[in-house]
Amino acid sequence: MVLVLLSNSVAIGADFKIEKALWKAEKSLLVVKATADKGQRLRIENAYDSAQVLKESKLRKETLTARLRSPEQLPCRIRVVNLTTGREVEKDVMSSETKQTPEGCYPTSDSEPAVNKAPVANAGVDQQKQLQTGQTSLTVTLDGSRSSDPDGTVAEYIWSGSPDPADIVSPSITLGEGSHKLSLIVVDDEGESSASDSVLITVEAAATEPPPVNEAPVADAGANQNHQLSVGQTSLTVTLDGSGSADPDGSVASYQWDGIPNPEDTVLSDVALTEGSYEFTLMVSDDQGEMSVSDSVWITVNAASTEPPQTAAEAHASIVVYEGPSTCISCHEDQAEAMHGSVHYQQSGYTLNLTNDMTPFSSSGLPRAGERGDGAIGINTYCGSHLNSPRFTCAGCHVGNGRFPDSELPLDETARQAELSNIDCLMCHQDSYKRFPTGEFEPLEIVEMGADGKPDPNLPPIVRTGSQGIPVVDPVSLDFEFEPADANSTLVDLGGSPMMQDRVSAAQSVHATTRKSCLNCHAKAGGGDGTKRGDLSSALIDPAPSIDIHMSSGGENLSCADCHDAGGHRVKGRGLDLRPNDVAEHFTCESCHDQPHGDYSNRNGSSRDKHATRVACQTCHIPTYAKGVPTETNRDWEDPHFSAAACNGRGGWLPREDKALNLTPTYHWFDGTSQVYVLGEDLADYPVTVLEDGSDAITLGQPNGWVNTQNAKIYPMKEHTSKSAVHDASNSLIAHSTFEFFRTGSFDTAVQSALEQTGRSGDSYSVKTVHTFQTLNHGVEDSSAALECGACHASLSGGPLRMDLANDLGYGMKGNEAEVCTQCHENKGGMSFTKVHEKHVKDKGIDCSTCHEFSRPERGLNANVAQFVED
Incomplete structure (x- = not known):
């Protein structure tokens, strides 16, 4: 395949410098940015204390950025060491607020002088040479240029050996056959000498056999290319690719292109072409000066289409190389910018409908679920928190491509493009898309299963290496990257199933979001199909009408976006146990179905549209949940079970998951707001629910609303229980490390890991439900399957009721029957509820507050009790 690159993609040497050394006191964040050539290795350190290393990395791009939150020691000055070239640059740290040296930084230039550190001699790599026929000696150049001084400069080079070399950085000496050991000591600018370092030069005798005949290299000009100009475009840049050329007994030393226009003689050569067909030829020479025969490539540039693309396939057919999300962003920057602020990308957002205290607050004054989109405040009954687990364990379903999102788009154009290119469009716009972490991996040790089926740490562990291990993340930013999981990805090494098409065809065939593209992630929340939500599973990709009439192709055939799209790549809708919102709008059935029954009456008790003002449509029209796929009802972290499929096939330990099908909901008032636990909060502020077995459980997700709350309605609910660790001293939840549990099967190990990471090692904890x-x-x-009135009203029921309206939902009377009735007349008794209700509400228009603890002012009934008192 020929790579087609833009003309500005050819690497240009970058200046070695520190672009930024900035202290953001309001975020307790130190940001350092340095530039150098790609491939070079940089180390960012405290200029006055080189033991404090902020970051060290080989540059994949021309910029290295270190973000250090709440450093134990804030440097006053930063040094960047180019470990490839030996060069160093320094820059003072500036406060973003005062533009001065930050208060409290240390050490300063006025602090106690540091003890001089000895230089390090490096005599270079060992060399092996061979004399030519008739030659008795040859000249060898020694190389001490890699010597260094950690806190200064090398001032003097002292070589020793036989013969004795000149005392310069790279002296030349004449050597005969044999092994020659030369030593180097260097002296720094403080007069301190290094330890000695040696290099061994081996000179072999001339070969007695004649040298082999050199084979000619083979030129490969690449595959033919077809391109099309865009509307208004008169030329485009095409890259000729000679990288397939090879030499069977050496290496390719030079490339010679020929054609009109005449390309540059490099392995990848850019040419600007207008409409037409062009032939370019390539010849290569090897390291012995032998030249290949020529090879040709044809480049065809077609005129711009006069018609706009009619389909997504036509619009994306020009993609011939997929280089990650940046390929999409090059045309869809506006859409990426809109997605940037969304919950789907940020993993957090404004918590407009959460009523418990939320910290930290954004600069706008609105509560946010975490800074930089990391959602670190979150914990629920299904998992611990990714706060204390490796990033890759939770990042897989969010649309970021592995790097932490910035909460705001950078102003610097280069940084802005890098941030937008972290938004992986294929996550939502390609049904078949899969991805897998790329880069380096470190070994993973999994505790082996014992004879009793439980983890046995005394047995040799299961060791996963290579791509079966753990992706290595940046030690400061915690960033890593994904790659498409096609047949060329590391997923294949793991034994996983790659996506059905290669990454280029996946990018060419993108589409609007579908039920499948949404459910690829949302159906598997909580760790398995249908596990978490109870009303979302793979069964909804194309459900039968009896499972979901809205999404069934035999019903309304709606996609998720038909209901949830709020415009601007934002989504409306929120479950009560979720913290953030994309938009403030409360998304309800009334958005499409306003008084759908056509029978509204403020007095008639059987009016379904009157019921709909206080009973959510879902209550009657979702009679059961977990249809087709079971959902989890309880999770027990103290009962581990080994799963070979866990962690993308690596294998690991899972908690016991109790699941069931076709469940009857419970019912609760809900006004669209809720109270959801935030890490660090005192559990004393959270309600206790009595479970069916009579035990108590702390409710982490609680709907707000009651019978007398304006806009509250009765909703169907799923309930879920689990076990969590509670920090005894603070009475707050501990975000146990789900990764450590998956690795060891020990809930205690998972809790202890979280305590250690949060500076509370050894603290006591309790396990609570x-x-x-x-x-x-x-x-x-379908409406034919909706609940009948008798499912909830005793006077109409022939069997058990779904809900206790009087005792559980606030519809009981405000006193005993005799007390309530005698407000207006003597207790007449003997009348059924239906007759009493019709007489008082339907016939006389008496407001609910006359007999109950709530009112219904929207129905225009009469709340004046005195008017009904009999003489």
């Missing part, structure tokens, strides 16, 4: 409510919004059935 936690609980949450979750709204059910999907799985709407």
